[in-house]
Amino acid sequence: MEIDISEKDKLEQEKGNDDNSMTYQSPGSLTSDWHFTGANVTTSALSLVPSDDASCSSATMEESFAPPGLWDHQTSSQNTGFCDISVGTGTPVGIVTGGPVSLSWNPPSSVLRSGIFLPNAHGILPPSLCQFPADPAFIERAARFSCFNSGNICDMAHPFGMSEVMGLYSRGGGMMQGLQELSLAQKNMMHGVGCSREARDASLHMDHAKPEESPLESDRKSESLVRSQDEVKLGLDRSGVDSDEAEFSGGDQDDATMLAANGGKLYAKGLNSKKRKRNGQVGMPGVTTDDPEVQRKGGKNLTSTTNKTSGKNAKQGSQASDPAKEEYIHVRARRGQATNSHSLAERVRREKISERMKFLQDLVPGCNKVTGKAVMLDEIINYVQSLQRQVEFLSMKLATVNPRMDFNLEGLLAKDILTSRAVPSASLPFSPDLPMSYAPLHPSQSGLVPAGFPAMENHSDTLRRTIGSQLTSTSGEFKQLPDSWNNELHNVIQMYGSSGPQDSQELTGPVAASNMKDEP
Amino acid sequence: MSATTEQLERNFTHRFLTSLRRINSPDSKTTTTHAAGLVIRRRSLRIKRAAYSSMARAAGSHRAWTRALLSRARSQRRRQQHDVHRRRQGREMGRAGKLRGLVPGGSRMEMGQLLEETAHYVQCLAVQVRVMQAVADHFSSSSSM
Numbered sequence: 001m002e003i004d005i006s007e008k009d010k011l012e013q014e015k016g017n018d019d020n021s022m023t024y025q026s027p028g029s030l031t032s033d034w035h036f037t038g039a040n041v042t043t044s045a046l047s048l049v050p051s052d053d054a055s056c057s058s059a060t061m062e063e064s065f066a067p068p069g070l071w072d073h074q075t076s077s078q079n080t081g082f083c084d085i086s087v088g089t090g091t092p093v094g095i096v097t098g099g100p101v102s103l104s105w106n107p108p109s110s111v112l113r114s115g116i117f118l119p120n121a122h123g124i125l126p127p128s129l130c131q132f133p134a135d136p137a138f139i140e141r142a143a144r145f146s147c148f149n150s151g152n153i154c155d156m157a158h159p160f161g162m163s164e165v166m167g168l169y170s171r172g173g174g175m176m177q178g179l180q181e182l183s184l185a186q187k188n189m190m191h192g193v194g195c196s197r198e199a200r201d202a203s204l205h206m207d208h209a210k211p212e213e214s215p216l217e218s219d220r221k222s223e224s225l226v227r228s229q230d231e232v233k234l235g236l237d238r239s240g241v242d243s244d245e246a247e248f249s250g251g252d253q254d255d256a257t258m259l260a261a262n263g264g265k266l267y268a269k270g271l272n273s274k275k276r277k278r279n280g281q282v283g284m285p286g287v288t289t290d291d292p293e294v295q296r297k298g299g300k301n302l303t304s305t306t307n308k309t310s311g312k313n314a315k316q317g318s319q320a321s322d323p324a325k326e327e328y329i330h331v332r333a334r335r336g337q338a339t340n341s342h343s344l345a346e347r348v349r350r351e352k353i354s355e356r357m358k359f360l361q362d363l364v365p366g367c368n369k370v371t372g373k374a375v376m377l378d379e380i381i382n383y384v385q386s387l388q389r390q391v392e393f394l395s396m397k398l399a400t401v402n403p404r405m406d407f408n409l410e411g412l413l414a415k416d417i418l419t420s421r422a423v424p425s426a427s428l429p430f431s432p433d434l435p436m437s438y439a440p441l442h443p444s445q446s447g448l449v450p451a452g453f454p455a456m457e458n459h460s461d462t463l464r465r466t467i468g469s470q471l472t473s474t475s476g477e478f479k480q481l482p483d484s485w486n487n488e489l490h491n492v493i494q495m496y497g498s499s500g501p502q503d504s505q506e507l508t509g510p511v512a513a514s515n516m517k518d519e520p
Numbered sequence: 521m522s523a524t525t526e527q528l529e530r531n532f533t534h535r536f537l538t539s540l541r542r543i544n545s546p547d548s549k550t551t552t553t554h555a556a557g558l559v560i561r562r563r564s565l566r567i568k569r570a571a572y573s574s575m576a577r578a579a580g581s582h583r584a585w586t587r588a589l590l591s592r593a594r595s596q597r598r599r600q601q602h603d604v605h606r607r608r609q610g611r612e613m614g615r616a617g618k619l620r621g622l623v624p625g626g627s628r629m630e631m632g633q634l635l636e637e638t639a640h641y642v643q644c645l646a647v648q649v650r651v652m653q654a655v656a657d658h659f660s661s662s663s664s665m
Contacts, residue, residue, distance in 0.1 A: 349631075349632060352632045353631055353632050353635060356632060356635035356636055356639065357635060359635075359639055360635060360638060360639050360642070363639055363642050363643065364642065374615060377615040377616065377619060378615060380619065380638060380642075381615060381618050381619055381622060383642065384619070384622045384623070384638070384641070384642060384645070385622065387642070387645040387646065387648075387649055388622070388645070390649045390652075390653075391568060391571060391572070391645070391648060391649060391652065392564075392568055394571075394649065394652040394653060394656050395564045395565075395567040395568035395571060395652070396560070396564040397656045397660070398540065398564070398567050398652065398655065398656050398659065399560045399561075399563035399564035399566075399567050400560050400564075401656065401659040401660055
């Protein structure tokens with residue numbers, strides 16, 4: 001007896017950590033969780049019985065040391081095990097009931113109390129829930145879950161409730177591995193599961209992660225689903241999306257019945273303060289309707305809280321009715337959005353376009369600060385035009401060169417590939433003051449003296465590298481270029497001069513042309 | 521640089537150099553009858569066309585712009601300069617229309633596809649410029665020695 005009590009005291013102190021770590025360590029099967037928790041129920045149970053009288057505690061301890069028995073006792077004694085446990089009327093598992101409950105758990109104390117009351121008011125839990133051990137850890141989680149859903153009792157009573165709770169534990173475990181992995185897992189899940197369940201799982205997940213955050217998973221998932229094809233096509237980075245979405249936070253305390261809707265609304269609010277990297281120009285994802293019974297075009301006419309109006313891009317996951325069979329993208333109208341099929345398709349199209357623009361933004365140098373479709377398009381057009389100009393200029397240059405094409409092509413190829421990778425360190429002086437014009441160059445000025453091939457390898461390497469290094473390191477020099485530079489190319493250089501090695505290679509075009517003319 | 525970009529670069533370089541050799545070696549057609557400047561001009565046009573064709577072939581025909589480029593090259597070779605501009609999309613004003621004009625086959629695409637093709641086109645153009653620059657450098661430096 002004394003040993004038990006001392007053990008209990010010891011366990012009390014480290015109760016919180018153990019319990020938390022325990023639950024988080026087993027992301028896998030639920031049964032393992034239960035067993036695990038069952039094994040530790042003893043400790044938690046013990047800790048939760050601080051002020052109970054000794055007899056009661058001893059009884060509980062006895063039973064706690066026999067986890068299966070404990071569970072049987074629970075199920076046998078109550079049909080709605082959870083409810084009765086919470087009530088704790090004279091049941092050995094009345095551990096939970098104690099007012100001075102959870103002394104060792106500071107955070108969940110209030111949560112626990114609310115959780116306790118929850119099942120009381122709502123005794124229609126499915127019988128399957130009885131199988132859950134009424135350990136305080138579980139109650140704490142469920143309470144927290146319900147609490148963060150504003151006491152959304154209906155969620156508990158939802159037919160998917162069991163899966164939710166299971167999802168809760170699995171999510172809780174997986175969450176320790178990072179939100180990113182979870183989002184991926186959810187994304188994979190998303191394709192075959194009803195959206196309501198996913199929304200709940202998502203919300204549970206989010207609740208676990210950061211209690212103050214809103215369930216954004218529905219938004220994230222919906223966007224992922226919508227973008228999945230596009231992403232595959234463009235090979236975009238999904239992780240970026242997920243991490244971005246994970247940043248958003250918001251409280252969720254509004255409507256008891258609209259889980260994701262709440263999350264979405266608050267998510268929109270949260271977005272006001274945070275920038276969405278992925279869909280910057282399109283605006284933040286909006287609110288999502290969550291009602292599981294709502295069919296595909298369901299939506300409410302509440303005013304949306306989105307500020308950035310260029311696009312409301314959150315989309316729900318697939319419908320609960322036909323999740324895995326159809327292949328087109330299921331879009332659900334967001335809260336406050338028109339539910340017309342045209343507008344939905346329009347929104348899909350807009351989001352696709354914004355995604356492509358994002359991808360292009362990474363491609364075109366110097367577009368990171370640019371926001372807005374119009375400016376971005378201008379940049380893209382300029383870049384394409386400059387590249388095409390460079391091609392034309394280089395072809396002109398190649399035409400003037402009188403190459404000795406008789407030497408072997410393979411050697412040329414090898415050298416060519418070598419030049420684009422080599423990093424020589426020699427320095428060649430050159431003065432870029434040749435006007436860039438498309439007028440045919442004077443043959444006499446080209447100074448074309450065919451030379452032996454082997455001797456050229458180092459030279460071209462060094463020449464190229466030198467030019468590149470000079471361009472990258474001293475882009476400021478270009479401002480001192482004489483006016484003989486063609487304005488166009490000058491602008492091009494200044495525009496793309498400091499973008500990096502890749503651009504330096506492009507910039508060697510105009511500069512090397514001057515080189516050509518300089519040499520006698 | 522990713523593996524696909526390297527492969528593209530190698531493929532393009534090979535084709536381009538082959539075309540260059542073909543263009544430059546038979547000089548009898550160009551040098552004798554025309555002025556030196558015209559020779560260079562004409563040759564530069566041929567080199568440019570060869571560069572674009574080489575890149576289109578190297579990039580593969582699963583891209584709409586490569587197909588459009590190659591079909592344009594084929595039609596131009598047969599001296600049929602029919603204007604395929606604005607075939608599908610009405611002459612779109614503003615930036616989108618400009619972009620359609622720049623990207624081969626752009627007038628037939630809608631916006632989403634246009635942006636996607638533009639992205640791939642930009643990547644290939646960058647490779648093309650890089651390789652042509654290297655070749656030009658090599659030739660110019662070798663000849664200037």
